[in-house]
Amino acid sequence: MLPRPAHRARARRASRILPTLAAMAALVSVDLPDAAAVPPLGVTAEAGSDRAADRVGALFAGTLDGGHFCTAAVVHSDDRNVIATAAHCLDDPDTTVFAPGYRDGKAPYGVWKLTGVHVAPDWTDGRDPDQDIAFATVAPADGGTGRIEDAVGGFPVATEQPDDVTVTILGYPAADEAPLRCANTTGLFSRTQRRIDCPGLSGGTSGSPWLADGAVAGVLGGHEGGGTDPDVSYSAVMGDQALELYREAAVSAG
Template identity: 50%
Template sequence: MKRTGISGMKFATTMRGKFGALTAVAVLMVMPTYGDHDAAAKNLTEAAPATAANARVGAIFKGDLDGGHFCTASVVHSSGRDLIVTAAHCLPADESEGGKAVFVPAYRDGAAPYGSWPVESVYADDSWNEDGDQDSDVAFAVLGPGTDGGKKVEDAVGAAQLFAGRATGQAVTITGYPGDAEEPQVCTNTSVAYGDTQQRIDCPDFPGGTSGSPWVVEGGAVAGVIGGYEFGGDDPDVSYSIVFGQHTKSLYKLAEAAGDPKPAAATSTAVSPQPAAAGESVTPDQLLTQSQSQSQSQTPTQATNRPITCACVLP
């Protein structure tokens, strides 16, 4: 839990429902690059420039800007245009849902240039919720209307795709908010494998508060978030992430279905398209074609028009 920036913050490893049985696959959308940084400047941490690309990364605050920021998140594309990704240990249900936490993209020096968005619901895997499994330390959060005229967060700052597979051996840029800093920090280095399910990167000075910082690969896709092993690592110079795979894609799809506007109602049988190869994006047309030819026995939870107050999914 070192990777959070507010000391004494409580973390729950239960609640937010039954996800383990659901196997729907996520639609991965190609979106513009973000995380501007010179990839040649490896293993060097510096202040991130205030660019439109970096605006898609933001700080998570407790309640409002007066509550202090304690984690980092980034905007990922969704049909509801209202989704962020972060570490699961950043947003336990009792400390986040229903506006208890807010996301502030491009936060800098006490200012919220695009406004702020309340966290309405949080989605994490059962293996995290029930057991605190460090191989499942990723979460998606649906945001409510922003303070700047009710705008959706993706309409305000844009979004990124997800990268399915290992980022190891590639140049990765991480951008995050240390708990004691008022501007984001950025570093680029080569990611390496850490066991079968995790990856690590050497970047100095990524202490508490940088949990949830996106790992951005060439082309702008998010291939991980600081978290996983020891909640992102107990050394500020070494950071970890889980490898995004089928469970992450399924979790993304579940969170996207809760967004607004709601997608069409699901059929009575869930589909299980063939996953893309590691690092490969799946287009909506490909997903549709695969879905029409395959099915399985699991039944997904159907979206409703009721406000989401709990990310509970019944088996």
């Protein structure tokens, strides 16, 4: 099986949600889905429509007719125009568009083009799997002046998570027209890579956010492009380099 796109964890410590240029604490609690609608840990099911799912979308090649090949999520910035995904999902930024809340062929919050990409030098120079995290700025594909975060809100970004943090993944397999949701406890695959057991996260789910208490604590990618087994997924640990990329994107998002 091919890596996910269809086309150095630190010692255990308390988690830290980044002070992402504006306070986000009030939003975190309301981003969590209704407990009655969430499947048990380690079970993958179609995600319902809620605020968290609306902030996650599919990446397409050119237009919605071009097929979706990766997943991304809106993260908070002062200029309200930043998304997070896997670096390997942004090889063709000039032809990549983002549709948050995509479902059944429809883009309820519009289609957004990429206006800037922020990836680590070690990814650009050698595709280092430990740097398979990226941020991008977006603007309406139709030439409008809207801000994506005004439409769907944005997740805060979190670093320094415990080794066994429980995360929720929301992502779009390339063959599906709605996102899947799975939550489980993570473990360290290596000092720089985190792994999770969640069934059925096949090609297209690369870039899916790993949400810890409503904050992006990783994205599906890293080792083997996210994994060659759809039942086991990986994320590079969200560390200082990812934080720097996030800050760069947030500053340049105007």
